[in-house]
Amino acid sequence: MEKLRILHTNDLHSHFEHFPKIGRYLHEAQKDQSVDQVFTFDAGDFMDRSHPLTDATYGQANIKLMNSFHYDAITIGNNEGISNSHEVVEHLFDHAKFPVILANLREEDESMPHWAVQNKIITTKKGTRIALIGLTAAYPLSYEPNHWHVKMLKETMDDVLPKIAGQYDVLILLTHVGLNMDEFLAKNYPQIDLIVGGHTHDLLKHGKRVNGVWITQTGKWGNYVGNTYVEIDDQHHVKKITPHVEPTSLMKEHNGDIETILGYCECGKEILSREQVANLPEKYDDDYEATINVSMDAIADFAKTDLAMLSTGLFLQPFKRGILTKYDLQVALPHSMHVVRSKLKGKDLWRLVMEIEKNRHYLDHFHLQGMSFRGKIFGQMHYRGIKFDPISRIVYVKGKEIDPAKEYEIAVLDHYVLVPFFPTLAIVGDNKFLFPQFLREVIGDYLAKKYPINRK
Incomplete structure (x- = not known):
């Protein structure tokens, strides 16, 4: 009989406040003499650029800390693959001391990323062959504009499993696809023994068994560490x-x-504060209205549209007059969101405005989680180039009554496409996701041009 101990994390999201404790726990558990072998895995979203140190180092600080955790393998989440430019991801793992397992992501030419392998087979001290397959959330609307080709889960599994048939005794998946998709995998691929999952932040304190397949998730932010035991008989079968x-x-x-x-926060703050962006005039001094208006100008300029909309809850603090740094932008707009150019017919743009107005008072204090939002409440929606008359229910675009048959383009955020409150955007919007800049980078670039710093 062979006994393995599997330690696992998921969705750490740069919550460094837990890292000292997690590091000590892993180091102690990795020395466990009561089992034959210990393996340590991570199921993605280990980084989050809402933390200043991650943002300042483009995730390299996270890699250094993860190296100290002695992972045997990881997969990536959307915060690694989508929230970074293609170039950043290409070099994210240059100094990693662990393999990245990822079967469903390719370069545009269909080659494997040089920093990943689609699967890995490791052999235990007692000769048990463990196959690892990594999967990340399949978001083509976000991955493709960032010059990646992400493959669907079934297509990937149907391709990989025949290639490794007969080469393993135990099959473990490292997934960042969410609990529903983990259950899909368990139902359709009963040869899986264990899924170490993440993405939807589900806390499965004692796992979940679906179709004979065990699924594990540890919630979010390092609040819990996974500790799973696997018993294997002398014929290398999981018992x-x-x-x-x-x-x-x-x-x-x-x-x-x-x-x-x-110290992690201060280090990130110090690096980002050195990078000056713009010199803002007095009208921006703690003025939310001015901050939102110039930010709508920024995303409209970036998307090459006349129309734009943003919500007040995005801005954790307004801009101030004087020198604006990257740290100021990071604190004000910590979200890993991207601008979307949405094309809508006038009748659909009218309906979008009706959806916003219908939900306006509800959203003003609505506590929102997920979908890249790092604030507290959704807040009030502001328009650029659009006015709404609540009495007549007429929508005006650039001073003229909206034309139901005309096509309009509006700068929005991927956030608004994902939230359930404005279905028009997701259902009928011709949405172009614009990469690689984040919302705060788009705004920072615009402010740098509008209010340049005198370098003399």
């Missing part, structure tokens, strides 16, 4: 899998942890 999680809150805190955690 028992026992998943559970360990709460980080119960792990011992050491002197110096708080200083270390604050």
Whole structure:
């Protein structure tokens, strides 16, 4: 009989406040003499550019810390693959000391990314062959504009499994596809033994068994660490899998942890604060209205449209007069969102405005989570080039009553396409996702041109 211990994390999202505890826990568990072998995996979204240190180092600080966790393999999440430019992802793992397993992402020419392998077979000390397959969330609307080709899960599994047939005894998937898709995989591929998953932030304290396949997820942000035991007989067949999680809150805190955690923030702040962006005039001093208006000008300029819309909840703080730095932008707009140019017929643009107005008061204080949002509430929607008369329910575009048959283009965010409140955008919008700049980078570039710093 062989007993393996599998430690796993997912959706850490640069929550460095848990890293000292997690690091110590992993290091101690990796020395466990009560089992035959210990493996450590991560299921993606280990980085999040809402943290200043991640943003300042383009994720390299995360890689350094992950190296110290001694992972045996990881896969990537959308925060790695989509929230970074193609160039950043190409070099993200230059110094990684762990393999990246990723079967469903390709370069545009269909070649494998040089930093990843589609699968890996590792052999335990007792000769059990474990096949690892990595999968990330298949978002073609976001990956393709960023010059990647992402493959659907069934297409990928049907391609990979025949290639490795007969080469493994145990099949483990590292997935960043969400619980629903993990269940799909379990139902359609019962040869899987264990899915170490992430993406939807589900906390499965004792795992979930679907069609004989165990699925594990540890929630989000490093609040828990996965601790799963696998028992294998002498013929290398899995006899028992026992998943559970360990709460980080119960792990011992050491002197110096708080200083270390604050140091991560201060280091990122110091790097980003050195990069000056623009010199803002007095009218921007703590003025949310001015901040939102110039930001709508920025995304309209970037998308080459006359119309734009943004919500107040995006802005965690307004801009201030004087020198604006990358750190100021990062604090004000920590979200990993991209601009979308949406083409709508007038009748559909009218309907979009009706959806916004119908939900306006509800969204003003609505606490929103997910979909790249890093703020607290959705807030009020503001328009550029659009006016709404609530009495007549007429929508005016650039001072003229909207033409139902005419086509209009409006700059929005991928966030608005994803939220359920404005279905018109997702259903009938001809949406062009614009990469690689983030929302804050788009605004920063615009402000740099509009209010340049005198370098003399």
